[in-house]
Each structure stands twice: as structure tokens, then as C-alpha cells.
Amino acid sequence: xxxxxxxxxxxxxxxxxxxxxxxxxxxxxxxxxxxxxxxxxxxxxxxxxxxxxxxxxxxxxxxxx
Numbered sequence: 001x002x003x004x005x006x007x008x009x010x011x012x013x014x015x016x017x018x019x020x021x022x023x024x025x026x027x028x029x030x031x032x033x034x035x036x037x038x039x040x041x042x043x044x045x046x047x048x049x050x051x052x053x054x055x056x057x058x059x060x061x062x063x064x065x
Contacts, residue, residue, distance in 0.1 A: 011045040018048035032058040 019025065024038035033056055040054035 012042055015042035015045035015048065018042075018044075018046075022048075032056075 019038045019041035022041060024034060024041060036056040036058060037054070040056060041048055044052050044054050
């Protein structure tokens, strides 16, 4: 159990590093797609370095006027 917890933590750290290298933690305005892409890259972990590039294109509904 302890070994699997360490593996998960290392996996997520590698994913966070990959998301940082792709610029998802920059100071530009955050939107739905940017936040979701950062989360997906963190979850993908080391797979980012073998060509997996998860991206999401989401559009929030606009309020009616």
C-alpha cells in the first residue's frame, strides 16, 4: 500500500512538472480550457513525455441579455 502511494505521488509530481513546462501555470487569464488542460496533464503524468498531449476545448455558456 505504501509503495503504491509513493508511485502515485511521483506520477502526479512528474505531471505537474510537464504542465509547468507547457506553460499552464503562467500568469495569463485562466479559463475553462486552460484549467482543464493543466489538470489533465498532471493526471497524465509521465505519459506527457511519450507523446500524450491531452487537451480539452470547453465553452462556458454565456448569459442571455
